[in-house]
Amino acid sequence: MQGYYPLFTAIPLAAAFLNLLFSKISKKVADYIAFLACAVLAVMAVRMLFESPFVYKVGGWLPPWGILLVSDGLSSLMLLVVNVISLLVIVYSTKYMTTYTAKEKYYSLFLLMVAGMNGVIITGDMFNLYVFLEIASIASYALVGFGCEKEELEASFKYLILGGVASTAVLFGIAFLYSMTGTLNMPDLAQQIETVGMNRALAFVIALFIMGFGLKASTVPFHAWLPDAHPSAPAPISAMLSGVLIKALGVYTIMRIMFNVIGQNMLVSSILMFLGALSMLVAGLLAVGQSDFKRMLAYSSISQIGYVLIGLGLAIKPGIEVTVAALGLIGSLYHLINHAVFKSLLFLCSGAVEYRTGTRDLGKLGGLIRKMPVTGVTCSIGSLSIAGIPPFNGFWSKLIIILALLKGGYFIYGAIAVLVGFITLVYFVKLQKEVLFGALPKALSHIREAPFAMTLPLVIFAILCIAMGVAYPLVDNQLLQAAKDVLLDKVGFIDLLMGG
Amino acid sequence: MVDLDQEIRDSKKGMTPIVKTITRFVMGIIVMFGAYIVLYGHLTPGGGFAGGVILACGYILLTLGFGKDVSLKKMNNLAASLLDNLGVLIFLSIGLLGTTAGYFFLNFIDHGQDFKLFSSGIIPLCNIAIALKVTSSLFAIFLALSIFGRFVSTLVEEEE
Amino acid sequence: MILYFLTLVLFVMGLYCLVAKKNIIKKIIGIVITEYSINLFLILIGYRKGGVAPIILKGMDAGVVAESSVDPLPQALVLTSIVIGLGVLALMVAICLRLYEKYKTFDMSDINKLQG
Numbered sequence: 001m002q003g004y005y006p007l008f009t010a011i012p013l014a015a016a017f018l019n020l021l022f023s024k025i026s027k028k029v030a031d032y033i034a035f036l037a038c039a040v041l042a043v044m045a046v047r048m049l050f051e052s053p054f055v056y057k058v059g060g061w062l063p064p065w066g067i068l069l070v071s072d073g074l075s076s077l078m079l080l081v082v083n084v085i086s087l088l089v090i091v092y093s094t095k096y097m098t099t100y101t102a103k104e105k106y107y108s109l110f111l112l113m114v115a116g117m118n119g120v121i122i123t124g125d126m127f128n129l130y131v132f133l134e135i136a137s138i139a140s141y142a143l144v145g146f147g148c149e150k151e152e153l154e155a156s157f158k159y160l161i162l163g164g165v166a167s168t169a170v171l172f173g174i175a176f177l178y179s180m181t182g183t184l185n186m187p188d189l190a191q192q193i194e195t196v197g198m199n200r201a202l203a204f205v206i207a208l209f210i211m212g213f214g215l216k217a218s219t220v221p222f223h224a225w226l227p228d229a230h231p232s233a234p235a236p237i238s239a240m241l242s243g244v245l246i247k248a249l250g251v252y253t254i255m256r257i258m259f260n261v262i263g264q265n266m267l268v269s270s271i272l273m274f275l276g277a278l279s280m281l282v283a284g285l286l287a288v289g290q291s292d293f294k295r296m297l298a299y300s301s302i303s304q305i306g307y308v309l310i311g312l313g314l315a316i317k318p319g320i321e322v323t324v325a326a327l328g329l330i331g332s333l334y335h336l337i338n339h340a341v342f343k344s345l346l347f348l349c350s351g352a353v354e355y356r357t358g359t360r361d362l363g364k365l366g367g368l369i370r371k372m373p374v375t376g377v378t379c380s381i382g383s384l385s386i387a388g389i390p391p392f393n394g395f396w397s398k399l400i401i402i403l404a405l406l407k408g409g410y411f412i413y414g415a416i417a418v419l420v421g422f423i424t425l426v427y428f429v430k431l432q433k434e435v436l437f438g439a440l441p442k443a444l445s446h447i448r449e450a451p452f453a454m455t456l457p458l459v460i461f462a463i464l465c466i467a468m469g470v471a472y473p474l475v476d477n478q479l480l481q482a483a484k485d486v487l488l489d490k491v492g493f494i495d496l497l498m499g500g
Numbered sequence: 501m502v503d504l505d506q507e508i509r510d511s512k513k514g515m516t517p518i519v520k521t522i523t524r525f526v527m528g529i530i531v532m533f534g535a536y537i538v539l540y541g542h543l544t545p546g547g548g549f550a551g552g553v554i555l556a557c558g559y560i561l562l563t564l565g566f567g568k569d570v571s572l573k574k575m576n577n578l579a580a581s582l583l584d585n586l587g588v589l590i591f592l593s594i595g596l597l598g599t600t601a602g603y604f605f606l607n608f609i610d611h612g613q614d615f616k617l618f619s620s621g622i623i624p625l626c627n628i629a630i631a632l633k634v635t636s637s638l639f640a641i642f643l644a645l646s647i648f649g650r651f652v653s654t655l656v657e658e659e660e
Numbered sequence: 661m662i663l664y665f666l667t668l669v670l671f672v673m674g675l676y677c678l679v680a681k682k683n684i685i686k687k688i689i690g691i692v693i694t695e696y697s698i699n700l701f702l703i704l705i706g707y708r709k710g711g712v713a714p715i716i717l718k719g720m721d722a723g724v725v726a727e728s729s730v731d732p733l734p735q736a737l738v739l740t741s742i743v744i745g746l747g748v749l750a751l752m753v754a755i756c757l758r759l760y761e762k763y764k765t766f767d768m769s770d771i772n773k774l775q776g
Contacts, residue, residue: 006595006604014592021585024578060603127737134744141751150762154771157755161678164691164748171698171741172671178734179705228774545715549743615718641750645757 001047005056005069008044008079008122009132011037012115016108023104030104031094034111038087041114045083048076049478053486055124055496064188068124070496073482077333078121078252080479081340082244086114088457092348093236095453096355100147100234109146113139113240117248124496126174126184133170133249137163137216140245144233155232159225162215166222170212173205180205190261191494198265206268209257210275217250219309220279223302230301231294231360235351238294242301243344247336251308259487264318272313277416279306284423288430293350293360296431297343300386303420304339308332310417311401314408315488322488324408329484330476331400337479338393338468342385345461349379352450352458353435362431367440371447374455376436378462383432385465387425393469514567523565530558534631541627542620548627552634559639568647580640587633594622594629663704670697684759684766688752695745699738706731 015037022029053072057063090110097103116136123129141163145156178184180201181192193202215222226246230238258268280303287299311332315325352375353368354360369376385392388399398421405414449455468475486493514520537544538551563571575583598606607621618624674697677690711730716722756766763771 003599006599010592010596010604014589017585017588017592020581021589024581057603059598059605059607127740131740131744134747138744138747138751145755145758148758151773153755153759153762154774157684157752157759157771160748160752160755161687161691164752165675165678165694168694168698172701175698175702175705175734178702184733232774547739549739645750645754 001051002054002056004044005071005122006058008041008118009115011040012111012118016111016115019104019108019111027104030107034090034107035087035094037111038083038090038114041083041118042087045076045079048079051076053496064183064185067128068185068187068496069122070124070186071122072493072496073479073484073486074252074255075121077337077479077483078248079118081337082114082117082121082248085244085340085344086110086240088460089236089239089344089348092239092351092454092457093234095451096236096351097234099355106143106146106234109139109143110237110240112136113143113245117245120248121252124186126177126186126189129253130167130171130174133216133253134167136245136249137167140237140241143237144229144241146234146237147232149232151228152232155225155228159229162222162225166212166215168212169208169215173208173212176201176205176208186256186261187494187496190263190490193262194490194494198267202262203267206258206262206265206271210254210268210271213250213253213257214275215250217246217254217305217309218279218302219275219305220282220302221275223279223283226302227295227298230298230347231292235294235347235354238297238351239344239347242298242347243340246301246305247340251305251312251336254309255312255487258312258316260490260493263490264316266318269313269317272309272316273410273413274313276306276308276310276313277413279303279309280420281306281416284420284427288423288427290427291362293353293362293365293431293435294347296362296427297346297350300424300427301339301343303424304335304343304386306420307398307401307417308335308339310413311335311404314404314410317408320408324404325488326484327400327407328404329487330480331397331404333480333483334393334475335397335401338385338397338465341461341464341468342382342394345378345382345458345465346386348454348458348461349375349382352454355454356447356450357444362434364441365435365444366438367436368444368447369436370440371444372449375450375458378455378458379436380432381462381465383428385469387428388421389425391466391469393465393472396469396472514570515565519565523561527558527562530561531555534558538627538631539617539624542623543615543617548630549634551627552631553638555631555635556638556642559635560642563642563647572643572647575636575639577640577643580636580643583632583636584640587629587631587636591626591629591633594625598622664701667697667701667704670700682768684756684768687768688749688756691752692745692749695741695748699741699745702734702738702741706734 015033019030019033022033048071051071056069056071058067058069061067093106097106100106113136116132116139119132120129120136123132141156141160144159145152174184177189180196181189183189183192196202211222218226230242233241258265262268283299283302283306287296287303290296290299311328314320314328315332317325350360352372353365356372357365357368359365381392385394388394398417402414402417405417534551534554537546537554538548541547541551559571559575562574595605598604598608607623609621611619611621613619671694674690674692674694677693678687681687681690708730710728712725712728714725714729714732716725759771760766765771
């Protein structure tokens with residue numbers, strides 16, 4: 001299995017271009033190639049969970065001159081999330097994308113995006129991270145504007161410009177790091193930064209990285225692209241963007257760089273906690289007043305990512321006791337995978353509603369649970385999970401983050417987290433009332449349930465929501481503990497350079 | 501086959517006859533120079549991307565000088581798309597062949613002697629694949645933005 | 661030292677052009693200037709005083725060239741970065757043409773259908 005590690009990026013790339021080649025002959029082939037590629041990737045990602053950590057030297061070049069690919073608990077967790085959710089979204093989009101033209105180009109762009117995200121997760125070299133970050137970002141800019149209507153093009157252009165400036169800031173930071181230390185290899189960088197210590201150049205680099213990766217992760221001062229881009233994109237792309245892309249490109253890179261390369265740092269801790277609290281509060285309050293289904297879900301995404309960042313900020317504080325840091329990290333990682341599952345579920349539900357009724361406006365919808373039972377029940381399960389009702393999975397992760405904040409002595413941040421939990425409940429109850437319950441408008445009295453290819457992923461996501469909530473100790477032992485140990489252990493990360 | 505002398509005298513399409521004659525002379529030199537930069541990429545500065553850009557600029561010169569019909573006969577939309585994908589697939593298969601010999605992108609062909617044309621393993625083959633991809637990609641972008649773009653075709657309809 | 665400062669001035673000029681101009685094409689040019697200023701900064705990092713170009717010709721000793729040449733790694737990074745910039749530029753221009761077709765204007769302040 002070790003020899004097949006680069007295939008996580010090679011298979012989607014090959015499938016994307018084979019897709020374009022074969023679809024000149026027959027258009028039906030695109031569905032099967034994309035599904036086959038994602039199925040193989042999902043199986044490989046599940047297989048990676050059972051491997052011990054290793055390091056893969058690309059091209060046989062020894063580190064620190066060559067590019068390393070790193071496999072440990074954190075990257076296995078993220079690979080599992082990305083690839084399983086892409087498989088389910090591809091199954092959904094075989095039916096949904098029939099309303100758009102140029103379906104085979106959609107599949108190629110989608111597979112390029114998956115290749116970029118996998119590349120960001122598996123790499124152990126800073127510039128390689130930048131290259132794969134750009135591949136995934138460019139594919140997502142094109143996918144957001146896929147429908148080529150007025151609003152979609154405007155949203156895509158806004159996203160493109162803001163994302164372009166963020167990538168430039170990241171490249172600037174990488175250039176600074178290279179000039180400070182002379183190496184681009186992540187374990188080697190970690191070693192050099194430990195010997196050099198904190199100075200003004202490192203503070204500038206931290207500021208640039210938080211600006212660049214924070215925009216990709218949509219924290220509040222940099223969130224302006226997300227409420228326009230997520231609603232305008234086709235529904236499976238909204239699910240991928242909100243469920244996976246902002247985590248793999250934004251939150252994962254912040255975790256890897258701040259914890260493993262830069263290390264424990266008071267500056268990073270206070271910034272991350274402040275930005276996290278700001279995201280939670282501002283986005284939560286803005287979400288209450290929305291009248292568009294997907295725009296409300298988009299603001300809710302910003303709010304939940306704030307939860308993850310506040311847990312990360314707590315864990316990176318120097319001098320904090322290990323149990324509190326571990327609690328904060330476990331809460332953040334768990335909320336990360338929970339949010340991937342239930343936000344994808346909610347966006348796919350909104351897509352099913354739009355496929356059948358043709359509208360996203362909350363004022364025009366109502367009473368859909370009688371006509372679309374599967375979509376309605378799964379949407380309710382998703383909403384209850386995200387609002388934090390036991391025994392669904394959202395409750396546990398929010399509880400752990402709030403407990404970690406209170407144990408760490410941050411009472412104000414803990415109170416804000418509880419308050420935002422209530423606000424989340426408020427706007428999701430509003431969503432349920434407007435969309436599912438209530439009176440059915442005259443214009444919608446003839447709709448039927450969504451097709452099977454679209455309801456199957458919804459059911460699987462709903463089962464995952466319930467299972468991850470009920471079987472929490474299993475998830476904790478297998479997945480989260482390994483990832484948390486990797487993040488807290490900077491010396492072990494440097495040792496990968498020697499061992500491997 | 502396109503009769504270029506007739507095309508030069510046909511002044512309705514493309515630019516003036518001076519431009520067309522010079523383009524005829526210069527095209528061969530541009531293609532040769534681009535191929536030289538690609539093939540000697542492991543010995544002198546340049547390589548796949550730079551050579552590919554030069555070749556694509558040669559095609560764009562042909563389009564600008566003679567009009568779109570002549571250049572579409574040389575490489576049309578379908579051929580550009582096919583060559584594009586073929587370039588990437590060749591590059592990936594070179595990388596995967598390295599996997600069978602050890603690591604991904606391992607340089608598994610015999611390195612040969614220094615400073616010769618046939619040396620340093622897989623690098624010239626990768627350069628050729630990259631040049632193929634970059635040439636056809638840039639030409640396809642140019643076609644899509646200028647000739648097949650809907651913006652231009654509505655303007656052309658208004659003129660006629 | 662003053663060269664690095666001038667690179668930063670170029671970066672800020674590109675950002676100013678992106679923020680303050682209303683025409684979409686001028687914003688695109690602003691992004692391109694910003695990206696190229698970062699490429700310039702990357703190459704400047706690898707400079708060594710009195711260094712030669714990192715090319716080995718026939719009859720030169722590889723060790724001597726490696727001792728006295730400028731750093732070749734940032735040059736490889738910049739090649740990749742230029743290609744990425746080209747990809748983003750192509751996508752920006754394509755979206756800009758489609759925007760003109762839908763909104764009939766290049767003025768960014770008229771393109772404001774999405775609010776809130």
